[in-house]
Amino acid sequence: MSEALTIDRRVRRLPPGRVAIIAGAAIMAIVAAAAILAPLVAPHDPYAQSMLARFRPMSAEYWLGTDQFGRDTFSRILYGLQITLWTAFASTALAMLCGTSIGILSGYYGGRVDRWLSAANDLLMSFPQMVAGIIIVALLGPGITNLIIAIAITAFPAFYRMARSAALALRERDYIDACRVLGYSDMRIISRHLLPETLDDIIIVATLWLATAVRTESSLAFIGLGAPPPAATLGGLVREGFDNLLDYPGLAIWPSLAILVVMIGLNLMGDGLRDANDPRASA
Amino acid sequence: MLRFAGQPLLTLIPTLLAVLTLAFVLVRIVPGDPALIILGDQATPEAIARFHERTGLDQPIWHQYFAFLSQLAQGDLGVSMISNRPVLSAVLEVLPYTLELSLAGVFVGVVLGVPLGVVAARSNGGPLDWIVRIFTLGGLSFPAFVSAVLMLLVFSVWLGWFPVISSGKPITDPWGRFMSLALPALNLGLVMMAYVARVTRGGMMNVLRSDYIRTARAKGVPARRIVWKHALRNVLLAVVTFTGLYFSVLIGNSVLTEIVFNRPGLGKLVIGALERRDYTLLQGLVVAYAVLVVLVNALTDLCYRFVDPRVKT
Numbered sequence A: 001m002s003e004a005l006t007i008d009r010r011v012r013r014l015p016p017g018r019v020a021i022i023a024g025a026a027i028m029a030i031v032a033a034a035a036i037l038a039p040l041v042a043p044h045d046p047y048a049q050s051m052l053a054r055f056r057p058m059s060a061e062y063w064l065g066t067d068q069f070g071r072d073t074f075s076r077i078l079y080g081l082q083i084t085l086w087t088a089f090a091s092t093a094l095a096m097l098c099g100t101s102i103g104i105l106s107g108y109y110g111g112r113v114d115r116w117l118s119a120a121n122d123l124l125m126s127f128p129q130m131v132a133g134i135i136i137v138a139l140l141g142p143g144i145t146n147l148i149i150a151i152a153i154t155a156f157p158a159f160y161r162m163a164r165s166a167a168l169a170l171r172e173r174d175y176i177d178a179c180r181v182l183g184y185s186d187m188r189i190i191s192r193h194l195l196p197e198t199l200d201d202i203i204i205v206a207t208l209w210l211a212t213a214v215r216t217e218s219s220l221a222f223i224g225l226g227a228p229p230p231a232a233t234l235g236g237l238v239r240e241g242f243d244n245l246l247d248y249p250g251l252a253i254w255p256s257l258a259i260l261v262v263m264i265g266l267n268l269m270g271d272g273l274r275d276a277n278d279p280r281a282s283a
Numbered sequence B: 001m002l003r004f005a006g007q008p009l010l011t012l013i014p015t016l017l018a019v020l021t022l023a024f025v026l027v028r029i030v031p032g033d034p035a036l037i038i039l040g041d042q043a044t045p046e047a048i049a050r051f052h053e054r055t056g057l058d059q060p061i062w063h064q065y066f067a068f069l070s071q072l073a074q075g076d077l078g079v080s081m082i083s084n085r086p087v088l089s090a091v092l093e094v095l096p097y098t099l100e101l102s103l104a105g106v107f108v109g110v111v112l113g114v115p116l117g118v119v120a121a122r123s124n125g126g127p128l129d130w131i132v133r134i135f136t137l138g139g140l141s142f143p144a145f146v147s148a149v150l151m152l153l154v155f156s157v158w159l160g161w162f163p164v165i166s167s168g169k170p171i172t173d174p175w176g177r178f179m180s181l182a183l184p185a186l187n188l189g190l191v192m193m194a195y196v197a198r199v200t201r202g203g204m205m206n207v208l209r210s211d212y213i214r215t216a217r218a219k220g221v222p223a224r225r226i227v228w229k230h231a232l233r234n235v236l237l238a239v240v241t242f243t244g245l246y247f248s249v250l251i252g253n254s255v256l257t258e259i260v261f262n263r264p265g266l267g268k269l270v271i272g273a274l275e276r277r278d279y280t281l282l283q284g285l286v287v288a289y290a291v292l293v294v295l296v297n298a299l300t301d302l303c304y305r306f307v308d309p310r311v312k313t
Helices: A002-013 A015-036 A073-109 A111-126 A129-140 A144-170 A174-181 A186-223 A234-243 A250-277 B002-010 B012-028 B034-039 B045-055 B061-073 B087-123 B127-141 B144-158 B174-208 B211-219 B223-260 B266-275 B279-307
Strands: none
Touching: A015 A073, A015 A250, A073 A111, A073 A144, A073 A186, A073 A234, A073 A250, A111 A144, A111 B012, A111 B279, A129 A144, A129 A186, A129 B223, A129 B266, A129 B279, A144 A186, A174 A186, A186 A234, A186 A250, A186 B144, A186 B223, A234 A250, A234 B144, A250 B127, A250 B144, B012 B061, B012 B279, B034 B045, B087 B127, B087 B174, B087 B223, B087 B266, B087 B279, B127 B174, B144 B174, B144 B223, B174 B223, B211 B223, B223 B266, B223 B279, B266 B279
16 A cells, blocks of 8 residues: 555656556556446447348447458457456466566575576576467467466566566665564565565556557467457457458458557556656656 | 677577477477377377377487487477478578568667657657657557558558568569568567667666766767767667567567568468477477577677677676
8 A cells, every 4th residue: 555655656746657647547447447348338249140230331330340240340349358458467467476476585585496497587588478478378278268377477577587686685685684683584574575665666567567468468369379269359350350451441440449549558557657666767 | 709709609508408498398298199189089009109200209208308409409400290391491491581571670670769769868858759759659559460450451452552462572573572571571660669769768868967978068069969979879789788688579579470461481380380280390490489589699799899899798
């Protein structure tokens, strides 16, 4: 709670970051509401096929037209948002949880295990993230859970590295020494003193990684490695539109714009938070 | 010169060995017998045994590992499980296309990104800074396949400036090759440009505050010369570092770009290998990517020494 307050105070001093945070949060609130309320808001069943209503143009009945199976594009985008946001959120949370805890423990205790973990982490970090994601999903098999695991694996190194370097720097501080002299347990030092100190940075990295997770999820879906059909995914919708690009470009344009809106919202929030936290890093 | 280049290359060996081991393990922890996946459930035991013998899967795992490494040391990546074709030649056949695309992407990204960043830093909070800010936010927000699809739609389908399918043109047709490269390279470059502009802007803001810039200003050096000559030289170090780090993202984006523009390349080969469950080809491709990343890192190190004469060790 106190962390949220310190961020808030810094925000107030820095109007540009604050504007970006508010704009990003507003965009994401609308997008998230649309996704969560999709069953109520969507004008049509996203899976209902109708051979009579194939490739309809935009109209009052089908706001963004229909696809090759007569399914309503607008409704499918809303349901696609659900999958995209859930996958991105769950995978980032998983990576944050594992990466941060292992990173802090690794940095706090040091030693041989830390050296091996860091080396392995550097290795994972150097391999092209998208290629790693493609290979992991393909090997694990299709499905949303596997997708979440694969994206979490590619996001893990960022959290690990940051938490580890923070713990490494903090454990040399005098007040941590004082805690040890007082006989506090390692668990107490880590959870009460190290973790809160790093929370600001972790939240910022998490917001920026949410955007990366959305990018990875939609890219994998575009390649055909996303949530299996008939589920509507934004990347999958762009793919279907891409296959009919010459005749019905709208089918590719609308879901593309939906992805863009989500990405811009998350990037605005992440950038704003980072600027507010560290004015020098503003770029 | 040899020691100059040799030292960083030497430190790469453990990294490379680890990646090779990872590639070996990755392909073998896949659940299920590749023979069953490739030959189908109806395969006779004799056919499966023959397949195991042909691919060396009947050997103990340590034998397989050392065979894999000793083959690699001789520049042999094995043969494809499906087509029986040497993996190395399959990789080398498409590698030029991926390299060409990546290099062109880096070129576009740096050539557009650096000036944008400099302009933004000089404007610092002014209208130009805000325009660049919004522009780069857009660049960061485009997944590579989204920008690729939209660019293909606008520039190839609607405006007709570029060919719709930019599949491999021979080198004997340089204009055709250039035209088929232009849009995919622009796609990679525009996304990278946003990052480069940010790095340049941040670096420039820092450098412009330093003492030697103040001295130059006091001496009466024209502002234009200070920014583009004195300051930029120092900023370029950050750009080189960034480009090296960004390369692995660029390679990932090139996979998507190759798919949308239907270009031959490593990315399309990976997708094909996964679809056909060709594990030896996949293993070879992981090795190829790892070698590429490791080489780029070494190259980045070398670049430092040319950009900044102070870097010696």
